[in-house]
Amino acid sequence: MDILSRLANITPHILTGDDALPYGRDWVGKYETTPLAVVRPGSTKEVSEILALCHETGTPVVPMGGNTGLTGATAAEGMLVLSLDRMQNIREIRPDARLAVVEAGVILQNLHDATAEHGLSYPMSFGAKGSARIGGTLATNAGGSNVLRYGNTRDLCLGIEVVLADGRVLDLMSELHKDNSGYDLRDLMIGSEGTLGVITAAVLKLVPKPLAYATAMVTVPTLSAALRLLNALQTRTGGMVEAFEYMPRDYMENLERHRPDLTPPLGYDQDHTIFLEIASTVPRDCTPDEDGQLPLAAQLEETLGEMFEEGLVLDAALAQSESQRTLMWTIREVAAEISVAVKPVVINDLCLPVDQVETFLNRADAKLRAMDPGFGTCVVSHLGDGNVHYTVFPSTEALIDPLMEAVEDIVKDMRGSFSAEHGIGLGKLPSMRRRKDPVALEMMRAIKTVFDPKGILNPGKTLP
Amino acid sequence: MDILSRLANITPHILTGDDALPYGRDWVGKYETTPLAVVRPGSTKEVSEILALCHETGTPVVPMGGNTGLTGATAAEGMLVLSLDRMQNIREIRPDARLAVVEAGVILQNLHDATAEHGLSYPMSFGAKGSARIGGTLATNAGGSNVLRYGNTRDLCLGIEVVLADGRVLDLMSELHKDNSGYDLRDLMIGSEGTLGVITAAVLKLVPKPLAYATAMVTVPTLSAALRLLNALQTRTGGMVEAFEYMPRDYMENLERHRPDLTPPLGYDQDHTIFLEIASTVPRDCTPDEDGQLPLAAQLEETLGEMFEEGLVLDAALAQSESQRTLMWTIREVAAEISVAVKPVVINDLCLPVDQVETFLNRADAKLRAMDPGFGTCVVSHLGDGNVHYTVFPSTEALIDPLMEAVEDIVKDMRGSFSAEHGIGLGKLPSMRRRKDPVALEMMRAIKTVFDPKGILNPGKTLP
Numbered sequence: 001m002d003i004l005s006r007l008a009n010i011t012p013h014i015l016t017g018d019d020a021l022p023y024g025r026d027w028v029g030k031y032e033t034t035p036l037a038v039v040r041p042g043s044t045k046e047v048s049e050i051l052a053l054c055h056e057t058g059t060p061v062v063p064m065g066g067n068t069g070l071t072g073a074t075a076a077e078g079m080l081v082l083s084l085d086r087m088q089n090i091r092e093i094r095p096d097a098r099l100a101v102v103e104a105g106v107i108l109q110n111l112h113d114a115t116a117e118h119g120l121s122y123p124m125s126f127g128a129k130g131s132a133r134i135g136g137t138l139a140t141n142a143g144g145s146n147v148l149r150y151g152n153t154r155d156l157c158l159g160i161e162v163v164l165a166d167g168r169v170l171d172l173m174s175e176l177h178k179d180n181s182g183y184d185l186r187d188l189m190i191g192s193e194g195t196l197g198v199i200t201a202a203v204l205k206l207v208p209k210p211l212a213y214a215t216a217m218v219t220v221p222t223l224s225a226a227l228r229l230l231n232a233l234q235t236r237t238g239g240m241v242e243a244f245e246y247m248p249r250d251y252m253e254n255l256e257r258h259r260p261d262l263t264p265p266l267g268y269d270q271d272h273t274i275f276l277e278i279a280s281t282v283p284r285d286c287t288p289d290e291d292g293q294l295p296l297a298a299q300l301e302e303t304l305g306e307m308f309e310e311g312l313v314l315d316a317a318l319a320q321s322e323s324q325r326t327l328m329w330t331i332r333e334v335a336a337e338i339s340v341a342v343k344p345v346v347i348n349d350l351c352l353p354v355d356q357v358e359t360f361l362n363r364a365d366a367k368l369r370a371m372d373p374g375f376g377t378c379v380v381s382h383l384g385d386g387n388v389h390y391t392v393f394p395s396t397e398a399l400i401d402p403l404m405e406a407v408e409d410i411v412k413d414m415r416g417s418f419s420a421e422h423g424i425g426l427g428k429l430p431s432m433r434r435r436k437d438p439v440a441l442e443m444m445r446a447i448k449t450v451f452d453p454k455g456i457l458n459p460g461k462t463l464p
Numbered sequence: 465m466d467i468l469s470r471l472a473n474i475t476p477h478i479l480t481g482d483d484a485l486p487y488g489r490d491w492v493g494k495y496e497t498t499p500l501a502v503v504r505p506g507s508t509k510e511v512s513e514i515l516a517l518c519h520e521t522g523t524p525v526v527p528m529g530g531n532t533g534l535t536g537a538t539a540a541e542g543m544l545v546l547s548l549d550r551m552q553n554i555r556e557i558r559p560d561a562r563l564a565v566v567e568a569g570v571i572l573q574n575l576h577d578a579t580a581e582h583g584l585s586y587p588m589s590f591g592a593k594g595s596a597r598i599g600g601t602l603a604t605n606a607g608g609s610n611v612l613r614y615g616n617t618r619d620l621c622l623g624i625e626v627v628l629a630d631g632r633v634l635d636l637m638s639e640l641h642k643d644n645s646g647y648d649l650r651d652l653m654i655g656s657e658g659t660l661g662v663i664t665a666a667v668l669k670l671v672p673k674p675l676a677y678a679t680a681m682v683t684v685p686t687l688s689a690a691l692r693l694l695n696a697l698q699t700r701t702g703g704m705v706e707a708f709e710y711m712p713r714d715y716m717e718n719l720e721r722h723r724p725d726l727t728p729p730l731g732y733d734q735d736h737t738i739f740l741e742i743a744s745t746v747p748r749d750c751t752p753d754e755d756g757q758l759p760l761a762a763q764l765e766e767t768l769g770e771m772f773e774e775g776l777v778l779d780a781a782l783a784q785s786e787s788q789r790t791l792m793w794t795i796r797e798v799a800a801e802i803s804v805a806v807k808p809v810v811i812n813d814l815c816l817p818v819d820q821v822e823t824f825l826n827r828a829d830a831k832l833r834a835m836d837p838g839f840g841t842c843v844v845s846h847l848g849d850g851n852v853h854y855t856v857f858p859s860t861e862a863l864i865d866p867l868m869e870a871v872e873d874i875v876k877d878m879r880g881s882f883s884a885e886h887g888i889g890l891g892k893l894p895s896m897r898r899r900k901d902p903v904a905l906e907m908m909r910a911i912k913t914v915f916d917p918k919g920i921l922n923p924g925k926t927l928p
Binding site: 094095096097098099140141143147152154155164168169170171172173174175176177178179180181182183184185187188190191192196208224227228231234235236237238239240280281282283284285299351352353354355356385386387415416417418419420421422423424428431432435436437439440441443444446447450451462463 | 558559560561562563604605607611616618619628632633634635636637638639640641642643644645646647648649651652654655656660672688691692695698699700701702703704744745746747748749763815816817818819820849850851879880881882883884885886887888892895896899900901903904905907908910911914915926927
């Protein structure tokens with residue numbers, strides 16, 4: 001009996017031929033593969049039976065959530081896709097314990113909607129939240145726009161359920177905030193891109209949903225001034241900064257060229273623009289005074305005024321309405337659009353120590369200018385956590401690899417990372433091979449062998 | 465050439481005979497062992513050479529920090545103790561990046577003192593902070609009294625340097641807040657109690673040091689009311705709650721019996737007493753008004769008043785002076801002293817889901833009462849993270865094991881943990897054998913074999 005017939009004994013939800021093709025393509029259109037088939041289990045038990053069968057038969061299997069990744073981690077040429085998209089149950093929301101118990105196929109936006117009914121939030125958010133599924137966010141340790149305040153996926157997860165390569169279930173569904181009983185298998189599974197096991201369910205932390213926001217665009221004389229502004233805001237708000245985004249001059253130039261409809265409040269002609277937002281759950285911060293102003297906004301204005309006196313801030317514009325706030329967010333969020341508007345392009349998702357971003361940008365600029373005087377860039381950074389989306393436009397196709405390697409050389413020299421939040425998948429395998437500590441790589445390969453001795457789980461991904 | 469002579473070629477800092485004995489004893493006096501010798505390297509290079517030698521010769525080696533653990537994780541009968549106590553260098557404090565780079569032998573209190581000079585804090589604190597060393601806190605994923613706000617050691621660490629069993633150095637000294645380049649080896653090492661490698665240095669996160677505190681003792685009608693009070697405080701302060709400690713009636717009875725000099729502000733005769741503290745870095749919260757009151761304290765008083773109206777709070781006493789605050793802290797911190805004042809005793813460091821603590825206490829009380837009508841307890845809980853220090857006084861020695869197993873049965877049934885923050889070491893090996901998911905145990909053993917194929921690192925600890 002062939003593998004498809006045996007799979008059909010486990011679940012009727014199997015797609016083949018043209019029906020399977022959408023699962024073989026990533027949404028950026030970079031990876032186009034033809035899966036053997038797609039199997040869509042409805043329970044952990046079925047996932048377990050499917051993996052036991054794949055293990056027995058040596059069938060390569062690619063676990064898949066919302067398929068919104070950027071690195072080709074779900075490319076599945078000739079392989080079986082194991083889609084979690086039918087496991088969409090939010091099993092529990094416990095407001096007093098501030099946790100949610102969900103299946104891996106729950107769409108992020110659906111969890112946002114469900115928690116909002118309780119005045120709570122699962123504070124993981126990024127552009128693809130309407131399609132991305134919880135299992136995928138866990139498999140990639142997703143980042144997004146709230147990491148500065150709430151951490152990445154690993155920080156937001158209490159427990160997971162994992163089906164191992166041979167079909168056994170590893171039960172780490174803890175609801176606990178403290179558990180020192182042995183090695184940390186949970187964090188090993190999170191971020192392993194489906195190469196060590198298939199996450200089928202999770203216990204996630206919830207936080208109070210903010211009642212109000214104060215949002216601003218600010219110009220600063222230097223990046224070190226920006227960092228001091230961030231630290232001052234964190235101290236004075238007790239850690240309420242949710243976004244602190246850096247847009248250098250080249251970003252504003254790309255913005256003006258490609259989206260002249262979006263006029264930044266402080267103009268395009270700025271060396272260092274910061275977009276920032278603070279958010280509060282404190283009722284007294286969020287109740288408008290007789291002039292209709294929020295105490296939260298007044299506090300931000302006061303702090304920015306003091307920073308102006310100290311020379312750390314050059315100019316500032318506070319959003320006075322929801323539409324002004326939306327404009328500011330849009331100016332930041334069109335980054336993906338304007339970064340790929342020019343070809344050839346080299347996309348880098350880098351991380352540096354937060355106090356080293358300015359040095360990195362200066363070094364990279366000097367080095368690339370020497371190699372390719374006609375190069376361009378479009379840089380935007382989650383400055384609060386050192387993550388730099390460093391997009392380079394080489395003069396010619398031939399310079400793509402040399403410029404990427406040059407950037408990575410500097411990153412490595414400065415002890416940064418070539419993959420901050422997107423992961424490895426297929427796209428960053430060459431960087432992983434060239435840049436990762438060889439001892440770490442050897443230990444990772446040995447761990448892979450422990451969990452997946454036959455190498456059936458997402459073969460060819462993550463580890464070179 | 466014997467092992468000691470070869471060690472002497474690496475470093476002259478070797479202790480033998482009586483000089484080695486203090487390293488063989490734990491401070492609670494439960495484990496008394498005679499080490500082969502103690503070697504005290506001064507650098508990562510020396511640690512590497514020592515482990516290479518131990519690996520070659522099959523010599524069991526016990527890594528040791530401040531030796532303040534509670535589980536016998538550094539017991540070293542006939543083994544070589546590798547003490548990090550000479551590696552005390554604080555290499556860097558970078559205030560703008562809010563990080564510190566330290567060697568493993570740095571004493572926790574020394575790091576507190578050094579960061580305070582910058583208005584910053586490394587917010588890991590517990591009773592033994594004057595002796596405990598950073599390497600030990602990492603090896604055990606230490607918890608302590610600030611976990612509610614700042615997380616455990618794992619949450620406070622950006623990077624580590626580890627020497628592997630064969631002497632190779634695994635360089636994970638990241639200063640990064642985002643790094644998705646492969647499996648999470650850092651969190652695997654943290655909490656592994658020296659059985660997977662020897663941590664020699666670390667990059668740690670710093671936070672702003674609070675400017676002021678507001679502290680109170682409160683009585684509540686039920687534990688679910690306490691949890692709602694905690695959540696309300698978290699929301700209204702934007703997450704500034706640093707301590708939220710539960711003392712039930714039996715705790716107050718033990719307090720009255722053993723420390724009648726400490727009079728609790730709301731009296732001994734209370735079913736549910738909560739000790740809580742909030743801390744702020746916000747200048748406007750921390751500047752006294754014309755009456756000398758802190759806005760922070762006024763805010764706490766107002767919230768407690770509203771909770772009183774709702775019936776969630778029965779009575780409250782705010783600390784009006786530093787000496788009143790000290791008294792409240794002392795009433796909580798004498799727990800260790802009054803918990804061991806009666807023998808026989810069973811000490812349990814449990815964790816439950818935060819909304820299940822009340823159910824657990826009721827179930828445990830009923831079950832133990834049925835088994836041993838004359839039993840006593842002394843219970844105190846970090847309620848905010850579900851950690852219950854559940855001390856039982858059986859009527860007879862013979863009941864120690866049955867009562868411990870009975871408690872663990874309930875904990876397991878409620879998906880709690882038998883080790884919240886103390887770890888496993890030797891003391892919790894029987895619980896690990898009986899209670900841990902067998903699939904998880906098998907994976908942990910396989911990981912141990914990957915990192916320490918000859919089994920020389922802290923043999924006989926952590927894994928049964």
